[in-house]
Amino acid sequence: MTVTFRTMTKADLAAAAALWHEGWHDGHAAICPPALTRQRTEASFRDRLSRDVANARVALRADRVAGFHILKDNELYQFFVAPAERGSGLARLLMQDAETALRMADHDRAWLACTVGNARAARFYEKTGWTRMATERMEFETADGPFALDAWRYEKAL
Structure with missing residues (x-):
């Protein structure tokens, strides 16, 4: 099935928030403090997405949101793919889309x-x-304010 990419719209918010919620809990619930995990509700992801919709792009398969990324300046701020899409090649295509957008915004790193x-x-x-x-x-955004957590910083020359 074909994958298409486009800028996220408000109509995508519910599906993207549900995907983000599922993906975040799948990848983070076992490694993050319970105080953070409790704050990661679907509503919290929807609120965050609504503020960043202009900086987000979605990957669509059969007109359904299958993944998304959010860019903030030269940061790949969020990157999530639906669990059902793991191993399908969609994540690599979505990463290529994100890196292309970063280069088009004149970032070299x-x-x-x-x-x-x-x-x-x-x-x-x-x-x-x-x-x-x-x-x-690093401090990560929550509804209650910043939450400090250790993170690996990755970089890439574009």
Whole structure:
């Protein structure tokens, strides 16, 4: 089936938030503190997406949201693919879309944060040419304010 990419619209918010919620909990619930996990509700993801919809692109398969990415300046801020799409090649195509958008915005280097312990995501980033540069204490957005957590910082020359 064909995959298409386009800028996210408000009509995509519910499906993208559900995908983000499922993907985040699948990849993070076992490695993040319960205080953070409790805050990661589908509504919280929908609120965050609504603020970043202009910076987000979706991957569509059969007119359904199968993945998305959000860029903030030269940061690949969020990157999620539906669990059913794992192994399908969609993640690699979505990464290519994100990197193309970063280059088109005149960035020659990009970075992303990967929660320490998220081995599946780390393997994917490394397979697609990203390099782990450091482990840093970062603040992640929540409805209650910033939440400090260790993350691996990955970078890539574009």
